[in-house]
Amino acid sequence: MPRPEIRLVLGDCRQRLKEIESDSVDLVVTSPPYADSRANTYGGIRPDEYVEWFLPISAELLRVLKPTGTFILNIKEKVVNGERHTYVLELILAMRRQGWLWTEEFIWHKKNSYPGKWPNRFRDAWERLLQFNKSRKFNMYQEAVMVPMGDWAKSRLKKLSETDKIRDVSKVGSGFGKNISNWLRREMAYPDNVLHMATECSNKNHSAVFPEELPEWFIKLFTVEGDWVLDPFMGSGTTVCAANRLGRNAIGIELLPEHYELARRRVESLPALLLEVKTEYAPDQSC
DSSP, rough: OOOOOEEEEEOOOOHGGGGSSOOOEEEEEEEEOTTTTTTHHOBBBBBGGGGHHHHHHHHHHHHHHHEEEEEEEEEEEOTTTTTEOHHHHHHHHHHHHHEEEEEEEEEEETTTTTEETTTOOOOOOOOEEEEESSSOOOOOOOOGEEOOOOOHHHGGGGGGGGGGSEEOOOEEEEEEEEEEGGGTOOOOOOOSSSSOOOOOOOOOSSOOOOOOOHHHHHHHHHTTOEEEEESSSSSTTTTHHHHHHHEEEEEEEESSHHHHOOOOOOOOTTTTOOOOOSSSSSOOTTT
16 A cells, blocks of 8 residues: 655645545544634634634535545634633534534543633533534444443443343333343443543644544544545644554645644654655645
8 A cells, every 4th residue: 555645735724725626535634723712823713703714614625525524623612701602503503504414523521621610610621523424424434443341341241131131122212222231242342422532731832732642533433544634724733643643645734834834843753654745735636
């Protein structure tokens, strides 16, 4: 298999996304600037203007994503005048009208979040990871993210009731049933949609770095080696580095030159899997 390629693009993703071929990307994983946050770093987008700002970007992502691809959006609400602003919910509804399917929602639990409080709330220890798709039939490799059975196998599976040994129909009327005894001899289980991961402690001179294992988890779940991963808000290059390490091709777009240079230095330090680094992205029909 050819060595995976990383393509780094300096510029505004609202323009540079137009240079990418339609239906060519297998996975988009990104964390755009949150509404009115870190204004000194990103310039800030007011909550009331966020949906209007983001929709042209999501329209381009809808175009470049393959019909079998997935878009993972890491985003967080903002408190305005003592209450949660609804810009995230408004964005979900607007993207559905744009043609996206809101397929799933994952929660990133920041397990090393330090405590704190405000007069009417506590500190957030979680963020949303919204899954969007172009079609209901998309690539998903669930076995790639299975986890050890762990203590559950030593406790819950040691005390099976009679209903645990049959396909017990849900008591809440969902229509779904389960047979707990099916898991007796299994060593691995499917995870749930809450990801318990620590935040990035060494911030790599960037104000909003998520841990590499976060994009890595989604890259494993939705792609295979040789697929293309895109991060239109590349930052310090966490997603493209994770993709490269897993044998995927990656495109990263970054607006700020200082963050782009930081990502470029990280990419240049990668092992021999790195094929090339470009400051311009020219559409490649072989993608």
